[in-house]
Amino acid sequence: MLSDVCGRKLNTYLPDYVVFDLETTGTSCYSDAVVEISALKVKGGSVVDEFTTLVNPKRHIPGFVVGIHGISDDMVKDSPCFREALSDFLEFAGDEVFVGHNIQSFDLKFLYRDAQNYWGKTIGNDYIDTLSFARKVLKGLDHYRLSDLADYYDIPIIGAHRALNDCRMNQQVFEHLAKELGGQPQICPRCGSSLIRRNGRFGEFWGCLNFPDCKFTRDAKK
Numbered sequence: 001m002l003s004d005v006c007g008r009k010l011n012t013y014l015p016d017y018v019v020f021d022l023e024t025t026g027t028s029c030y031s032d033a034v035v036e037i038s039a040l041k042v043k044g045g046s047v048v049d050e051f052t053t054l055v056n057p058k059r060h061i062p063g064f065v066v067g068i069h070g071i072s073d074d075m076v077k078d079s080p081c082f083r084e085a086l087s088d089f090l091e092f093a094g095d096e097v098f099v100g101h102n103i104q105s106f107d108l109k110f111l112y113r114d115a116q117n118y119w120g121k122t123i124g125n126d127y128i129d130t131l132s133f134a135r136k137v138l139k140g141l142d143h144y145r146l147s148d149l150a151d152y153y154d155i156p157i158i159g160a161h162r163a164l165n166d167c168r169m170n171q172q173v174f175e176h177l178a179k180e181l182g183g184q185p186q187i188c189p190r191c192g193s194s195l196i197r198r199n200g201r202f203g204e205f206w207g208c209l210n211f212p213d214c215k216f217t218r219d220a221k222k
């Protein structure tokens with residue numbers, strides 16, 4: 001939803017969320033534009049609805065990028081502009097928590113930038129970045145790309161780098177990552193992320209999984 005402040009980053013599992021993904025004309029959140037936006041709505045850990053649209057970026061899509069996602073100028077010439085697509089996406093998402101891979105450094109920057117341009121507002125949905133979540137709950141992998149995580153969990157990689165396929169893969173990865181937390185995690189009262197048991201100089205304590213963004217701790221004996 002449109003808001004005056006950006007949503008908070010959570011590092012936790014929630015059973016209800018909207019996982020989304022963008023394809024773009026390139027990697028710059030200053031000069032590039034969205035060519036596809038897709039999302040899955042998840043309730044109780046299961047997909048209940050989907051949203052997907054190609055987007056006309058009103059500019060040429062460079063050949064090397066077409067080589068990655070396969071979306072060409074011709075495919076988007078009759079598609080809606082991003083103002084319309086983003087508005088539809090936000091209506092689809094409502095105030096659900098966003099989930100996505102590397103969205104803090106990439107996808108959300110496009111959404112925040114364009115919401116600001118179109119409506120003078122940002123986007124207030126809290127979000128879980130599965131890249132940062134995976135790094136915290138799953139130690140020891142060499143790489144944490146979405147495809148690496150899919151590989152690790154034996155999730156089939158079908159049609160990677162088209163947004164809806166990436167959402168499907170991301171949704172399954174997120175459900176697997178949730179199991180790494182084990183049981184019912186305690187929730188940080190300050191930021192809504194999970195708390196995990198850590199060992200410190202003064203013994204065991206609960207620390208926020210969103211550390212260092214959130215520095216909440218609780219004595220493990222309480």
Ligand SMILES: [Zn+2]
Nearest residue numbers: 188191208214
């Ligand atoms: Zn916290």
